Amino acid sequence: MGIISAIGNDVAENYNALIDGRKGISRISLINTMHRDSIMVGEIKTTNEEFIDQLSLPANNNYSRTTMLAVIAAKQAISDAKITDIQKYKTGVVSATSVGGMDMTEKYYYEHLEIEDHRKYIDSHPAGDSSQKIAEQLGIDQSLVTTISTACSSAANAIMLGARLIKTGKLDRVVVGGSDCLSKFTINGFKTLMILSDTYSTPFDENRKGLNLGEAAAYLVLESDRVVEAEGKKVLAYVKGYGNANDAYHQTASSEDGDGAKLAMDKALKVANLLPKEIDYINAHGTATGNNDLSEGRAIIRVFGKDVPAFSSTKAFTGHTLAAAGAIEAVFSVLALQNNVVYPNLNYKTQMKEFDIVPQTVLKKMNINTVMSNSFGFGGNCSTLIFSKHP
Amino acid sequence: MKKVYIQGVGSVSSQKTFNNDEFLNEICVYNDNVISVIDPVYKDYIPPAAARRMAKGIKMSTVASKLALLDAGLENVDAIITGTGMGCLVDSEKFVSALIDNKEEYLTPTSFIQSTHNTVGGQIALGLECKGYNFTYVHGSSSFEASLIDAKMQLEENEAETILVGGVDELGEHTVKIHKLIHHIKPTAVSSENLLASKTEGAVFSEGANFFVLANENNSGSYAELVDVDIFNTMSVHNLSNAIFEFLKKNDLRLEDIDVLGLGNNGDIAFDGYYDALSNGIFANTQQIYYKHLCGEFNTASSFGTWLASKILKEQRIPKEVVKNNFKATKLETILLYNQYRGENHSFTLLRKC
Numbered sequence: 001m002g003i004i005s006a007i008g009n010d011v012a013e014n015y016n017a018l019i020d021g022r023k024g025i026s027r028i029s030l031i032n033t034m035h036r037d038s039i040m041v042g043e044i045k046t047t048n049e050e051f052i053d054q055l056s057l058p059a060n061n062n063y064s065r066t067t068m069l070a071v072i073a074a075k076q077a078i079s080d081a082k083i084t085d086i087q088k089y090k091t092g093v094v095s096a097t098s099v100g101g102m103d104m105t106e107k108y109y110y111e112h113l114e115i116e117d118h119r120k121y122i123d124s125h126p127a128g129d130s131s132q133k134i135a136e137q138l139g140i141d142q143s144l145v146t147t148i149s150t151a152c153s154s155a156a157n158a159i160m161l162g163a164r165l166i167k168t169g170k171l172d173r174v175v176v177g178g179s180d181c182l183s184k185f186t187i188n189g190f191k192t193l194m195i196l197s198d199t200y201s202t203p204f205d206e207n208r209k210g211l212n213l214g215e216a217a218a219y220l221v222l223e224s225d226r227v228v229e230a231e232g233k234k235v236l237a238y239v240k241g242y243g244n245a246n247d248a249y250h251q252t253a254s255s256e257d258g259d260g261a262k263l264a265m266d267k268a269l270k271v272a273n274l275l276p277k278e279i280d281y282i283n284a285h286g287t288a289t290g291n292n293d294l295s296e297g298r299a300i301i302r303v304f305g306k307d308v309p310a311f312s313s314t315k316a317f318t319g320h321t322l323a324a325a326g327a328i329e330a331v332f333s334v335l336a337l338q339n340n341v342v343y344p345n346l347n348y349k350t351q352m353k354e355f356d357i358v359p360q361t362v363l364k365k366m367n368i369n370t371v372m373s374n375s376f377g378f379g380g381n382c383s384t385l386i387f388s389k390h391p
Numbered sequence: 392m393k394k395v396y397i398q399g400v401g402s403v404s405s406q407k408t409f410n411n412d413e414f415l416n417e418i419c420v421y422n423d424n425v426i427s428v429i430d431p432v433y434k435d436y437i438p439p440a441a442a443r444r445m446a447k448g449i450k451m452s453t454v455a456s457k458l459a460l461l462d463a464g465l466e467n468v469d470a471i472i473t474g475t476g477m478g479c480l481v482d483s484e485k486f487v488s489a490l491i492d493n494k495e496e497y498l499t500p501t502s503f504i505q506s507t508h509n510t511v512g513g514q515i516a517l518g519l520e521c522k523g524y525n526f527t528y529v530h531g532s533s534s535f536e537a538s539l540i541d542a543k544m545q546l547e548e549n550e551a552e553t554i555l556v557g558g559v560d561e562l563g564e565h566t567v568k569i570h571k572l573i574h575h576i577k578p579t580a581v582s583s584e585n586l587l588a589s590k591t592e593g594a595v596f597s598e599g600a601n602f603f604v605l606a607n608e609n610n611s612g613s614y615a616e617l618v619d620v621d622i623f624n625t626m627s628v629h630n631l632s633n634a635i636f637e638f639l640k641k642n643d644l645r646l647e648d649i650d651v652l653g654l655g656n657n658g659d660i661a662f663d664g665y666y667d668a669l670s671n672g673i674f675a676n677t678q679q680i681y682y683k684h685l686c687g688e689f690n691t692a693s694s695f696g697t698w699l700a701s702k703i704l705k706e707q708r709i710p711k712e713v714v715k716n717n718f719k720a721t722k723l724e725t726i727l728l729y730n731q732y733r734g735e736n737h738s739f740t741l742l743r744k745c
Contacts, residue, residue: 034495093624098507100529106487112569122569126477126690127508128530132735135624142634145624146537147530149478149508157526161541168544188490189503246471246516246525252504263522378504379513381525 001236002076002177003331004069005216005318006042010076015335018343019363023317025200025212033184039196042214042319043182044069055137062120064101067130069217069324070179071137077175078138081221082233089172089227092144093135094162095219096154096178098323100127103183130179134219144171149323151377152285153244154178155218156326156385160242162222172227177219177327186322187213193252195289201320203286203313204293204359206350211287214319218327220334237334240370241272241386252378253291258299260382261285261374265303268372268384276304278370279386281342283329284359285374286313287320296374297355309372312345312360326375326383333371333387340368395546396745397614398553399463399604401455402698403428404686405597409454411462414702415710418685420584424577425567425596426687446479446505448561449514451600456515456555463604464612469551470524471515472542473559474534476690478508480563488565511559524551532655532732533622534558535694536740539605540620546607557602558694567596575733577658586658586684587715594657597687601694603701609745614701615726618642618741626737628665632673635729638739650720651703652679653696655730657688662734669729670716678720680713693730697740700726704744 003010006024007017017024028041046054051068052061063071074093078086104121112119123129131147144165148157155178162176180186190196190213197210228235245267247260254261269276285296293313300308314332321328336342345359373385402408406419409431419429428451433442436454445453452473460466477483482505489498504510509527516525524545528537535558542554570576577593586595605617619642626634639645652674654666670679680703686695703709707723728740 102483102487106491109487109491109565112572116572119569119573122573126529126531128476128534128736131530132624141625142623142630144540144622145530146528146533146622148526149529150512150525150527151507151509161526164541164544168548170540170544184490184495185487185503188495188498189486189500189506192498192500192503244524244526246513246522248516248520248522251510251513251517252500260522377509378507379509379525379527380516381509381513 001080001220001331001334002073003218003328004044004073005328006044006214007317018317018332021344021346023346025319031182031184033187035187035191038198040200040212041182042212044215062124063133064124065103065181066097066099066101066179067133069181070095070130070134073177073217074134074138074175074219077219077221086139091140091173092165092171093131093140094146094148094158094174094176095131095134096148096158096323097127097130097180098149098151098154099180099183099186101125101129102185103181106184150381151379152322152325153375153377153381153383154323154326156375156383157244159239159326159330159385160244160383163239163242166222166224173221173223175219175221178324179217180215180322180324182213182215197288200347201288201316202347203288203316203345204297204352205348206352208288208290208293210289212319214321216318216321216324216328218324218331220330237337237387237389238391239385240388241268243267243271243384245382247380247382249380254295254376256295258295260380261296261299261376262302264382264384268386272386274370277307279309279372280368281336281371282309282311283333283371283373284311284313285376286315288315292376294354297357301355301357308357310342310360310364312343314343316346329373330385333373336371337368337387337389341365392547393549393607395543395617396606396609397603397617397701398606398612399459400614400698400701401458401462401602403431403451403455404599404695405429406685409458411458414706418712422582423580427562428599446482448479448559449511452511452515452557452559453518455600455602456557459555459602459604465553465604467519467521468553468555468604470545470554471512471521472526472538472554472556473512474528474538474691475508475511475559476529476531476534477560479505479510479561480566481561482506484563484565531736532690532693532730533736533738535691536620536622536738539617542605543617543620546605549607553604553606555602556605557600558691559600560598560689560691562596562598570596583684587656589658590660592659592661594659594688597689599686599689599695601698613745615704615742616745618743621739623737625735628668631665631668635673642741646673648725649677649727650722650724651726652677653700653726653728654679654681654715655683655693655696656681657683665731676718678718679715680709681715682713693738696728696730700728700742704742
């Protein structure tokens, strides 16, 4: 696993921040936006120039920030998986992004028409470019490399596809995850939807005011049984279940009772061959928008009935990292399994009036065998993953 | 493992392809370096009030998907999978330019919402009230083929019985301008009849939506069996023939078993060498067809190639305008499609007559 987010530059730093209850939400400093004083974000404080140095990229590189974050996290994942010969097994990349190279496009949009200086970024605008560069940096060629963009559920879907590519034998090994940087495009987009909080986000709180945007990248290496056996690898966790459904209710809003979310959770449980009571912890989507938390909460109650397991949203730590969120939270879910902890749902004060379920508000040590992770997005996209300690 | 069949097609392209009773009866010849689609009568498919708000990519896809469903005799499907290189990029352009022009003030959400890559898949699901699996692939020229791979896995495993799969991309004014500046678009107008003889860099940019109903049962209406699809992030010209041999071997086929080779040539002298390596090499004695002079180049133009191959296999004839070489196939049973764009994201798609 590899990760870079507002709460840390690697897996250990992220885990420590989660355990210490240390959020990465601040005022924005690296983007010159007029909304800087009216929003809080999960910003990674490293500049692009510092990333270029860190990655030893040539001066004429055309990496977007999304791609730099992606490559940093993907390289960590390869190293964590102790892969020294990437060519040894049929290895692919399934990456998720929604912003792609928009950070550079919005900087040089009109300039491109007049002067040549930054036209190299025209080629790095499309979403697929970041995945091509991840593959190149990892030495993966002539292989299956693709990109998924289903808004805020993208990375969960990348993990789901990766699991299926291994299950059907199309690949032996696949690097899955997602990356999105902050951009004026998304800041202003969410601003027009009036779902950005002007302070720290408060998932599942009655008085929640909206989300904090964040930037991050996380990647996981999925390997087949064959590779695990042949290499005598230690397995961090199993992708036990996955479910994808469409809410088919509204282009941006979730249905009141969370039909799509319920379907996704039901499907994932079915694929995992688990009963709801066998889920120990739900890492919720929990964006802290009025709409999501109500819809998701109701869907959780519909699936779990009176026995809702411990649940929390970690977005108050990292911000909502859009297409990357599913991968960030997959890493957090695996860490929860490994360390037997439920992370606190930060900033929660007031019980929501529509139901009586309460998120876990303080760090809780308990035996965890299975974690469910939810990711929902615009376009009605609902995805659920289940990670397990056991095959 | 179940087999996968193409049960319905729907195409909105730079040719008159939206009538499924016809098959390129009348070819539109262009002399330009950017061409757009021939618009169907959108109001026959979409209520005018809704159509006014819709991005062109959504409109084209709505029509193409309705045609494909009608063709397959279905009202709904188990899943929807969309491939798009750039999404609804006119809305992306609108939102970026508005935010720059108005210094981040007075913005409205419509174009932001429609700029999200999965907006087409989401809108089709909304229209059909389809709560099934819904994915969007956004990976350059293999976006559509990734969608086919995904659909094929589910149908083979019987996780779904019918899936709507499509490729869509739209033209945007700013995108065209900047791609002219970096020579990805041909410097001058080219006649579609002489595209491959243009000897210039760049392609003729275009747009379109081609949708298909895939199913794991066939019937008398089937177009073809989708036998196999592979995508490759990179490929050297040198390795291409070997990769084809491996792909054929995996499918228990020999070179001679390929009746027709469908090529994605776009007339770009910098990158058509990939296609030439096959045309003049291992497939020199195979009938070859091409299609980008008819539909233009866009990230999901290869979905038009799949449409063409499907029609050929069902109707058992090759329109003379797509014939690329003098070699004539003795039977039309197995078609291999090969596509790449600017040397990246290569795909092999293998179709067989049912």
